[in-house]
Amino acid sequence: MTSPMIQRDIGITYKIETIKVILEELNGDYFFLLVDESFDISRKEQMVIILWYIDRMKFVMERLIDIVHVQDTSAYP
Numbered sequence: 001m002t003s004p005m006i007q008r009d010i011g012i013t014y015k016i017e018t019i020k021v022i023l024e025e026l027n028g029d030y031f032f033l034l035v036d037e038s039f040d041i042s043r044k045e046q047m048v049i050i051l052w053y054i055d056r057m058k059f060v061m062e063r064l065i066d067i068v069h070v071q072d073t074s075a076y077p
Contacts, residue, residue, distance in 0.1 A: 025055050045070035
C-alpha cells in the first residue's frame with residue numbers, strides 16, 4: 001500500500017467509528033442534518049455535511065461528518 005492509500009483508509013475508518021459513536025449518542029432522538037455547497041478559491045465545488053443533535057447531558061452537539069468534492073452542480077441528469 002502506498003502512503004495516500006493508507007491515509008485514505010485511516011480517514012474512512014475514523015469516519016465510520018465517529019458515526020458509530022454519534023449514533024449511540026443519538027439513541028433514536030431527533031437530529032438536524034445540514035448539507036451545504038460552496039466553491040473554494042480555485043473554483044472547486046465542495047459539499048459539507050454537518051450533524052446537530054442534543055446529547056444525553058442536554059448539550060447541543062455539532063459534528064462534521066464529511067467534506068466532499070462535487071464534480072457537477074447542474075440540475076440536468
